[in-house]
Amino acid sequence: MNPENIDPKFLAQFKKLEEKYDSMGQDVSSYLDGLLYSKYLHYADYIQLETLLSLQRPRTDIPDELIFIIYHQITELYFKLVNWELKQVADCKQVTDVFLQEKVSRLVRYFDNLIHSYDVMTKGMEMEQFMHFRMALLPASGFQSFQFRLIEIYCTDLYNLVDAKYRESLSETPSIEILFEHLYWKHGAQELSSGKKTLTLKQFEEKYTRKLLRNANMYSTKNLWQVVKKLAAKQELSTELKTNLRDFDKIFNVDWQLVHYRTASKYLDKKPEVLEATGGTNWHKYLPPRFQKKMFFPDLWSKEEVENWGKF
Ligand code: HEM
Structure with a gap:
């Protein structure tokens, strides 16, 4: 040529x-x-389709268990996207208001999708089938979602995740380790009868405490709330960013919690009897956001909004 x-x-x-x-x-x-x-790239190789479709391993032959597994997996994939955005925020060297608006609005969209698809759980499984396969899952529970706990650590200071009843009793500058011991989910996962840690919690701690603590230390200065506060110290935050942050706080800590809680109620509340959850928490008292009172960005809410948390 x-x-x-x-x-x-x-x-x-x-x-x-x-x-x-x-x-x-x-x-x-x-x-x-x-x-x-x-070779030419193939769609199936690129998205690892065969591996993906091999990851559903029901514990029973009950058909609707597949829905339960796949919807949990879908949720965990969304959690992965959420954490991916939050890591980029934490590692960004030149944070701007517009950059944060973009990232936080993505977080809101991911949870919006999860909430809108939640009826796959609420309406999509036969009650009787659920009642049977759930017994084969003990003591596993979504409570043990490591990624869910990471989202919380990536979003806010550990203090905001401490059980509301214990916050007042903490010393002025508690260490990360002390705060960690009083996280709301540690207090929530106690056996109904004895008040001892549930097996679900013990197993979760055994597997993840070191990793969670390492992240809690690393993110104490670069979680989303810290990044926002550093920006606010330099310039006034835009109304758009504050709205996005409030939307995300509400969609994660109230709206998702509520669709999840209503689903738990539909399957476990067999009035007058309330079934024990696979994770063994006192879930009626533990799950509702009005009791958890957990928020990532407390300064963005008025006193009245805090008092009515989970009721709006
Ligand atoms: C029929 C469907 C479901 C029921 C009946 C249910 C029930 C429960 C219950 C009772 C708890 C409290 C812990 C325990 O005692 O086990 C819990 C916690 C949790 N579940 Fe579910 N769940 C369902 C679906 C899901 C799905 C699809 C996910 C998605 C990953 C999920 C994620 C979680 C998480 C992250 C927690 C901890 C929440 C917190 O600590 O505030 N659950 N679930």
């Missing part, structure tokens, strides 16, 4: 490639050989 006939665009691309590989001491022509022999 006459070099004069080569498309200048192609030559420019080749030059860039050469520069890229030269800078790493690599020979670009060997990589072009690799390109010559490599």
Whole structure:
């Protein structure tokens, strides 16, 4: 081929490639050989479809258990996206108001999707089938979602996750370790009868305490709330950003909790009897947001809104 006939665009691309590989001491022509022999990318390989579809392993032969597993997996994938955004916020060197608006509105969208799809759980399983397969899942519970606990740690100071009843009794500058011991979910997961830690909690702690504590330490200065406060110390926050933050606080800590709680009630509240949950918490008292009173960005809410948390 006459070099004069080569498309200048192609030559420019080749030059860039050469520069890229030269800078790493690599020979670009060997990589072009690799390109010559490599296979075309297939959709299924790219998204790892076979692996994905092999990850559903029901514990029973009851058909609706598959819905239960897949919807939990879908939720965990959304949690992964949420954490992915939050990590980028924590690691961003030049945070701006617009950047935070974009990130937080993504978080809101992810949870909006979860809430709108929640009737897959609420309405989509046969009660009798649920009653049977749930017994094969003991003592596992969504309570043990590591990613859910990470979202909380990535979003706010540990103090805001401490059980509301214990916050007042803490010393002025409690260590991360002390705060960690009083997190709302640790207090919530106590056996109905004895007040001892549930097996579900013990197993969760055994598997994740070190990882959670490491993250709690790392994110104490770069969680979303800290990043927002640092920006607010330099400039006034836009109304859009404050609205996004409030929306996210509400959608995570109230709206999702409520659709989840209503689903738990539908399946477990067999009046006059209330069934014990697989995780063994006193879930009627533990799950409702009006009791948890957990919020990520407390300064963005009025006194009245805090008092009525979970009731609006
Ligand atoms: C029929 C469906 C469901 C029922 C009956 C149910 C029930 C419960 C109950 C009773 C608890 C309290 C802990 C316990 O004692 O087990 C709990 C906690 C939890 N569940 Fe579910 N759940 C359902 C679906 C889901 C789904 C689809 C997810 C998605 C991952 C999920 C995630 C969670 C989380 C993150 C917690 C901890 C909440 C907190 O600490 O505030 N649950 N669930």
